[in-house]
Amino acid sequence: MTLIKSISGIRGTIGGKPGDNLTPLDTVKFAAAYGTWLKQQRNKDNYKVVIGRDARISGSMVQQLVMNTLTGMGIDVVDLDLSTTPTVEVAVPMEHADGGIILTASHNPKQWNALKLLNAKGEFLNGVEGEKILKIADANDFDFAEVDELGEIFINDAYIDIHIDEVLNLELVDEDVIAAANFKVVVDGVNSTGGIAIPLLLERLGVETVKLYCEPNGEFPHNPEPLKEHLGDICKLVVKENADLGIVVDPDVDRLAFITEKGEMFGEEYTLVACADYVLSETKGNTISNLSSSRALRDVTESHGGEYFASAVGEVNVVELMKDKKAVIGGEGNGGIIYPELHYGRDSLVGVALFLTHLAKKKMAVSDLRASYPSYFMSKNKIQLTPQLDVDKILAAVAEHYKNEEVSTVDGVKIDFEKHWVHLRKSNTEPIIRIYTEAQTQNEADQIAEDMIEHIKKVAGL
Template sequence: MTLIKSISGIRGTIGGRVGDNLTPIDAVKFAAAYGVWLKRQREKDSYKVVVGRDARISGKMIQNLVMNTLVGQGIHVVNVGLSTTPTVEVAVPMEHADGGIILTASHNPKQWNALKLLNDKGEFLDGDDGAEILKIAESDDIVFADIDSLGKITKNDAYFDLHIIEVLDLPLVNVKAIEAERFKVVVDGVNSSGGIAIPLLLERLGVHVVKLYCEPNGHFPHNPEPLKEHLTDISKKVVEEHADFGIVVDPDVDRLAFIDENGEMFGEEYTLVACADYVLSRTPGNTVSNMSSTRALRDITEKYGGKYEASAVGEVNVVKLMKKNKVVIGGEGNGGIIYPELHYGRDALVGVALFLSLLADKKMSVSELRKTYPSYFMSKKKIELTPQLDVDGILKTIEKRYQNEQLTTIDGVKIDFPDRWVHLRKSNTEPIIRIYTEAKSQEEANALADEFIEEIRAIAGI
């Protein structure tokens, strides 16, 4: 079992020993550290934090612990209950709150949960702020409020609707055109909050919704990471229902993948490519994704006369570069759409609305749309870490071996060959090394990944 403390928050498995897992004591300690950090940002009479959760079985327990810890620090809490990560991000500035906490372990299995921490803009904390919170958590600087200064909890169930209204009000979301197409869509909500939010959005857009695993009970019916091997049920359902396409989200609804009308994956990497195609066609500009994302976004951006740049992996890194480059759309190749016109956070709801607007405009099937984009194929593999594995040493060795190739080392090692690339990095959220590759065919991408896995094993002697 595992507890991972990082600048983006604290993530771990439920149960077990304090300090080794995400126990109630660990949840309270890190929530309190966040409260202390929040008060250090500026001195004022009262503070407010928005708190929401996905549908994980442990969600209510962890949320109650977190909320009441903040109350004990004299911080007022807006409880948005069952929610999505982007919904909480939208709620923070709407509430004029000082920050937000989302209780979700994103794509991790049901035994995991996490505290994701936001600033007063509803954006993830940067590295310095995250490091300060980790330091506070291990210090004696946590002080609680007296009896007359306790915070209060206010419940607000309106934010699914408010979030959807914000999406529908975006100038590029063509509600009338989408309604006219009378789309039929299957939604896999992996029995979490996406099973509520995505159908609500689609119904507002006049889409006929077929629900699959949309009961928010936290019992994930398959591995919640939206990868091809986990999505056989929705692939069958789309074909059986003669649907136009399928929508898949992860438990906290910041990742988005599509299934075409034939039950085939549109490609999680191409979620951002398609949405960027639509946005760039109407508002030309620059784009950003991370180093592990497809080259197709670069190709589409340059087609419209814009500039593409890659950041280190991690939403906070993507957002930082997006702001610097004043981009019109960006995100991550794992199906994470960041549309600054709404907010700087990965948002499956805005991704769905932009994709539907694109389909309504193009008047073609999802499989036909996919054929209009540059054809790249990606392999995403990983190696489990062990205490004996010197990851940094391995990456240094790889770097030396390929020093005559085009290298980027801001986040692990990325090697850009003329017609393919490989990116090797330590995960920030799991004890693994990720090996991402991309090439002109799936066979070539898989072979490249396997080649580097064997090379890593040889270097490590495993």
Template sequence: MTLIKSISGIRGTIGGKPGDNLTPIDAVKFAAAYGIWLKDYSKKQKLKVVIGRDARLSGEMIQNLVVSTLVGLGIDVVDLNLSTTPTVEIAVPMEKADGGIILTASHNPKQWNALKLLNEKGEFLDAAQGAKILEIAEMEDFDFSDVDDLGEITKNDSYIDIHIDEVLNLSLIDAEVVKKAKFKVVVDGVNSTGGIAIPKLLKEFGVEVVELYCKPNGHFPHNPEPLKEHLTDICKLVVEEKADFGIVVDPDVDRLAFISNDGEMFGEEYTLVACADYVLGKTKGNTVSNLSSSRALRDITQKHGGTYEAAAVGEVNVVTKMKANKAIIGGEGNGGIIYPESHYGRDSLVGTALFLMLMAERGGTVAELRASYPSYFMSKKKIELTPGLDVDGILTAMADTYADEELSTIDGVKIDFAENWVQLRKSNTEPIIRIYTEAKSQAEADGLAERIIGEMKKVAGI
């Protein structure tokens, strides 16, 4: 059982002892720390916070605890109940709120939950802000409101529909163009809120929808991370239904993956590549992704005459780099699309709409589209952390070993070889070291990963 405290929020497994897991006491403590910080940060007498959650089994319990804690601090709450991460992000500025909390552990399995924290723009907090909240939580310097000053709760379950309307009104989106294509699409919503939002969106585009695991009951039918090994059911169903493609989202709907018409993975890394291809083909501009993302985005950006830059892993880092680089689209290779015309957050609804436009205008099959892009293959491995393992020492040793190669140490260690690359970094959300590689073939990517893992274990003496 695990509790991970980071600048982006608190994430842990349900049950067990306070301080070791995400218990009710920890949920209250961290929600209170956020509320206290928000009062000091905003300097306002009366505050408003938007709360939404995915459909995981512990969601209602954690929601009740968090909402009540904020109310006890005298903060008004707009309760969206079942929602998505990007929906909460757009709701914060629409409600003229001072912040937001999304109750979701994203791609983690059902025993996990988390509090993701937003500022008044509906964007994730920066490192300094997150660190201050952690400090307040440890000090437990809380001052709750008197009975006459308690906050009020307003329930609003319309924001997924509002979100869809916002997507339909984007300048590069034309639902009538997509309707003419008469697409048939299979949707795997992993029995969370993507099963509400994505089918609703598709129907606005005239798409025939085949629903798979779209009941938002929190019983995830497979590991909710949208990776190939978890998606055998939808890959099979796309072929059986003779669908044009499949759509897979994670429980909070900020990661988006496609299944090609032949039942093969389009490639999580290529979600951003395809969406950027469409946007850059209409509007000249720059792109940003993180250091763990495919080189294919760089290639597509340069093809369209733009500039590509890489940021440290983490949505807040990508957003910061996007603003500095005036990027018109960006995101992460895990299927996260950030389109500033909508908002600065990963958004599977926006990504789905952009992909529908690309397919409707370009024609052909999704498999043919994938074949048209630069061909890179990734391997994503991990090493479980054990007590006493000197992660920083291991990464330093690996950097020293490859000091003659092109190195980046802004986020772990990334080694850029001429034909491939490897990145080693400690996860912000799980007790693991991630080992990502990319090469011109899957065998080469897997082989590079295994070689590097062997070298790391030798350094660590394991």
């Protein structure tokens, strides 16, 4: 059982002992630390926080603990109950709230839950802000409200519909062209809130929908991370139903994957590539993804006359660079679409609407659309080192060895070669180096990873 504290929130498994797992005591402590930090931002009479959750089994319990802790500090709560991460992000500024908390462990299995923390813009906290909250929690430095100053809970279950309204109001989302395409789509909502939000969106877009695992009961029917090895059921059902495509989201609906009409993966890296292709065809500008994302986004961006930039891994880093470079779209290669015209957060609803508009305008099959993009293949590996080894020193030696190539040390070591790349990142919790490679065939990507592992061993003297 595990409890992980980080700048982006607190995550852990339900049950067990305080300090070792996400117990009620840990939940209350961290919620109180967030509430304390919130009050330090501005001195005012009233504070407000938006709370939403995915459908995992522990969600209701954790939500009650968090909401009542905040009201105990004199902070009002807007309770969205079952919601999505991007919906909460949209709701925070609409409610003129001081912050938001999403109760979700994202793609982690059902025994996990987490508190993901937002600022007043509805965006994830940066490293400095997260560190302050961790220090407050460690110090138990809380001040609760007196009886006449307790906060209140206001229930608002309309925000998924409001979120859909905002998506449909986007200039680049064309409801008419989507409806005219007469799409038939299979949706895998992994029995969480995507099973509510995505079918509602598709209904508004005039799309025939076949639901698979769309009952929001938190009983995940397969590993909830939307990867090929977990999605056999929807791949079969798309073919059986003669559907145009399949749509898969993770439990909190910020990661999006597509299935072609042939029952094959479109490729989670290519969710962003396709959406960016459409946006760039209508809006000239730059794009951002993280250093471990596919080179295909760079290729597509440059084909439209834009410029591509890579950030350190992590949504907050992508968003920061998007703002700096005034990117028109960005995100992460795990299927996270960030479209600033609506908000700076990964949003599967935005991704679905942009993708379907693109597909309808192209008037081609999903498999043909995928074939129109440059093909790259990834390999993801890791090497276990001994605790005595200096991982930073090893990475520095690798960077020096390849200094004549294009090397980035923004986040670990990323080496760009002419036809492939290698990205090395160290773990913050154990002596591991994660190795990501991308090349023009799977065999090449795997071989490059093996060669790099051997090189690391040589540098480390193993």
